[in-house]
Ligand SMILES: Nc1nc2c(ncn2[C@@H]2O[C@H](COP(=O)(O)OP(=O)(O)O)[C@@H](O)[C@H]2O)c(=O)[nH]1
């Protein structure tokens with residue numbers, strides 16, 4: 001325990017509020033076993049303090065009058081092999097807010113205090129159980145909006161991002177060594193480290209650029225994918241939207257111009273969030289409200305990740321509609337899937353460049369889902385990183401990149417000032433250490449942990 005950052009005993013519920021089978025209350029800190037012994041009764045007069053580490057014990061939590069609060073399981077874990085690095089007891093009780101509150105209050109009466117948001121994770125960081133990037137990944141993991149998002153967060157928790165930053169650090173350290181060697185061999189004409197240094201610098205810049213490039217793709221991964229139904233009035237956009245949702249969410253009517261505003265609904269498909277967006281049909285109209293709806297449709301065309309361009313395949317497009325469609329194809333070709341709806345009717349033209357379907361008879365919806373999946377897979381493949389990058393990381397990387405660009409300038413000079421280069425490299429290493437938080441200041445640390453909730 002000697003080198004561990006210790007704290008007074010903290011307590012919090014780790015599971016969400018609400019009724020359910022079980023809830024988990026965690027206590028950690030110096031002398032936590034004694035505290036728990038004071039608030040529980042175990043069979044055969046056993047004591048938590050004397051239990052072996054990482055063992056589970058059935059028992060009863062009692063209040064100060066020795067009245068039972070709940071029958072629970074105690075999970076006893078000795079420091080340092082715990083999440084926080086400190087002695088820890090996790091109590092699994094029945095999930096009723098009155099029981100949980102009574103249990104926590106009882107712990108407070110015995111000397112514990114309520115944990116602050118993120119305090120358990122902060123202790124884990126301070127006790128070097130995890131670095132700052134890993135701490136952030138716990139928050140990502142809890143709030144993941146898709147399975148893919150959660151998997152990346154888990155990879156990050158396992159240390160993949162930290163390894164990548166370590167690699168950058170190693171490259172910079174190697175450069176520092178080369179600079180130091182350059183001082184020594186400065187008189188010797190034959191030894192020139194310039195090229196090696198420059199090569200290494202561009203390799204670092206490439207690594208950073210790769211992480212930056214993936215940032216946008218990762219935002220998509222976190223926020224889910226926008227799939228917009230766009231096309232002329234009465235093509236069956238709202239019918240398709242409902243068919244994919246498997247419920248009647250949007251109004252369907254033979255009267256043209258029924259959908260005047262965009263309607264959104266979210267579904268979960270293949271581990272991702274899909275936000276389906278039904279839009280107003282494209283046509284020239286003097287109706288001001290409809291006009292506004294149409295300009296919103298065009299906005300959605302820009303924002304969409306996948307644009308379903310819906311045709312009424314029972315008729316050919318009017319000249320005006322053709323103009324709208326061609327413009328969309330010209331601007332958004334890569335994300336467009338052409339959807340030929342109403343193929344239950346006679347089709348006056350042939351098509352091979354899209355998906356035929358009938359929203360009315362629920363035909364072709366699976367093929368459409370497969371086509372959307374294909375587009376989404378192509379988008380997710382843009383993210384080549386096994387870990388997640390957040391705003392803090394990107395800002396830090398941008399600062400590092402700018403500083404490296406300065407070093408490149410210094411190295412492009414006829415006579416390289418190695419002392420100056422060393423100094424700058426050192427500065428960059430300090431900057432990089434903000435990732436792991438190894439030499440972190442309080443302000444950065446608070447910024448990271450303030451987004452957490454109590455119990456984490
Ligand atoms: N025959 C046929 N009619 C359809 C199909 N899909 C939609 N409709 C009809 O076309 C009309 C317009 O549909 P709606 O979904 O409101 O079109 P929107 O204006 O593009 O949203 C309605 O009367 C629907 O019942 C289809 O696949 N086949």
Ligand SMILES: [Mg+2]
Pocket residue numbers: 237238239250251252258259278279280281
């Ligand atoms: Mg509609």
